[in-house]
Amino acid sequence: MAQLLDTAHLWMPFTANRQFKAKPRLLASASGMYYTTDDGRRILDGTAGLWCVNAGHGHPKIVEAVQQQAAQMDFAPLFQIGHPKAFEAATALTGIAPDGMNRVFFCNDGSEGVDTALKIALAYHRMRGDAGRTRLIGRERAYHGVGFGGTAVGGIAGNRKQFGSGLTAVDHLRHPLNIEKNAYSRGLPLHGAEMADELEQRLLALHDPSTVAAVIVEPLQGSTGVILPPKGYLEKIRAICDRYGILLIFDEVITGFGRLGSPFAADFFKVKPDMIVCAKGLTNAAVPMGAVIVRQQIHDVFMDAAPADTIEFFHGYTYSGHPLAAAAAIATLAVHKEEQLFQRAADMAPYFEDAAHSLKGLPFVKDVRNLGLVAGIELEGIRGKPGARAYDLFNKAFWDKGLLTRTTADIVALSPPLIISKMQIDEMFGSIADILKTLK
Numbered sequence: 211m212a213q214l215l216d217t218a219h220l221w222m223p224f225t226a227n228r229q230f231k232a233k234p235r236l237l238a239s240a241s242g243m244y245y246t247t248d249d250g251r252r253i254l255d256g257t258a259g260l261w262c263v264n265a266g267h268g269h270p271k272i273v274e275a276v277q278q279q280a281a282q283m284d285f286a287p288l289f290q291i292g293h294p295k296a297f298e299a300a301t302a303l304t305g306i307a308p309d310g311m312n313r314v315f316f317c318n319d320g321s322e323g324v325d326t327a328l329k330i331a332l333a334y335h336r337m338r339g340d341a342g343r344t345r346l347i348g349r350e351r352a353y354h355g356v357g358f359g360g361t362a363v364g365g366i367a368g369n370r371k372q373f374g375s376g377l378t379a380v381d382h383l384r385h386p387l388n389i390e391k392n393a394y395s396r397g398l399p400l401h402g403a404e405m406a407d408e409l410e411q412r413l414l415a416l417h418d419p420s421t422v423a424a425v426i427v428e429p430l431q432g433s434t435g436v437i438l439p440p441k442g443y444l445e446k447i448r449a450i451c452d453r454y455g456i457l458l459i460f461d462e463v464i465t466g467f468g469r470l471g472s473p474f475a476a477d478f479f480k481v482k483p484d485m486i487v488c489a490k491g492l493t494n495a496a497v498p499m500g501a502v503i504v505r506q507q508i509h510d511v512f513m514d515a516a517p518a519d520t521i522e523f524f525h526g527y528t529y530s531g532h533p534l535a536a537a538a539a540i541a542t543l544a545v546h547k548e549e550q551l552f553q554r555a556a557d558m559a560p561y562f563e564d565a566a567h568s569l570k571g572l573p574f575v576k577d578v579r580n581l582g583l584v585a586g587i588e589l590e591g592i593r594g595k596p597g598a599r600a601y602d603l604f605n606k607a608f609w610d611k612g613l614l615t616r617t618t619a620d621i622v623a624l625s626p627p628l629i630i631s632k633m634q635i636d637e638m639f640g641s642i643a644d645i646l647k648t649l650k
């Protein structure tokens with residue numbers, strides 16, 4: 211089938227288009243833990259699609275909810291009119307959010323969620339009469355999607371160099387990855403919490419705290435290659451933000467919905483942000499959806515600042531709270547509850563950790579990092595060809611072993627659906643071990 215397919219017209223995202231089209235990797239169907247390729251090969255999904263199919267592919271209850279909704283009402287706007295499922299989805303979502311985080315703004319993906327959260331932060335301070343707070347602080351190697359806001363606070367060099375830095379009033383913390391001190395940490399690294407102090411000592415000292423609207427961090431930096439916060443780091447960031455009236459945004463697009471064995475990373479770390487951006491696992495990726503969950507007090511500032519017959523927040527998307535997405539979210543959250551998937555991920559995490567660390571000592575492995583059902587395996591790169599070795603592993607996994615992995619530079623990231631079994635964990639890391647022994 212691949213030979214017959216005309217691949218010329220699709221400009222693929224975040225893809226080496228010409229390389230891909232020379233030998234396309236095509237998926238045709240999916241069920242549970244597996245994809246099937248267009249030529250009928252079974253592929254174990256080591257990445258939950260793109261960190262998003264947490265409940266496994268094609269869950270019958272989610273499929274049914276989406277089918278039923280499509281037949282009942284395809285679309286209804288959410289501007290000055292509504293439909294019940296959007297409200298029900300917001301209620302269900304706040305039902306698993308940290309206490310007091312009980313207002314939801316819907317969008318369509320993580321990038322829109324990040325830009326929405328940044329706009330809420332800027333508007334919140336203005337509405338409180340603190341309009342001087344215009345600066346946003348992100349982190350190096352952060353990924354916050356591809357909107358102009360997310361690109362600006364993001365810190366992956368390659369994602370910025372074609373566009374410039376976007377917003378101007380932005381600065382970045384350094385990322386806390388320190389392989390020299392923390393290599394092969396099991397769970398949170400012990401060294402580096404003091405890196406949070408630079409928020410106060412370097413960035414706030416430089417810009418003045420009264421100019422800073424928000425700090426945004428991924429509790430666990432996923433896309434950049436699994437960078438974990440050192441023990442105590444996020445607590446320090448929270449305390450500094452509190453000290454200076456700065457909003458803290460957790461970008462939980464990857465960590466939301468059980469990836470760490472709890473509803474959100476905020477629960478896992480017991481650090482409550484002011485806003486949580488989520489997407490991906492919210493609908494089990496069956497229909498695109500993103501959301502910003504905010505503390506009620508932030509929402510109420512908007513409500514209280516304007517008369518009841520005026521629009522409080524001039525922001526939104528045609529597809530905010532889309533009926534199909536809302537139906538998928540309600541069904542997904544119900545599936546999580548019925549099947550206790552957060553707990554299942556937490557229970558499986560130690561086995562996953564042992565399996566990941568069994569790769570230590572194999573050729574080219576220079577670090578293994580893990581938390582919950584996420585693992586990053588950092589390889590020695592080939593001189594002058596960054597990313598080539600991990601890409602080789604990715605290709606061999608797909609073609610020779612029937613395994614889907616994800617790579618960033620020379621880091622292999624694994625984040626399977628939360629329904630993965632011990633046998634499938636063994637299969638996944640066994641395949642990677644075999645491939646590592648063949649790499650050049």
Ligand SMILES: Cc1ncc(COP(=O)(O)O)c(C=O)c1O
Nearest residue numbers: 319320321353354355461463464
């Ligand atoms: C932490 C984080 N934020 C934002 C995004 C962007 O999400 P989307 O691709 O749905 O726009 C991603 C995507 O991987 C992400 O990992």
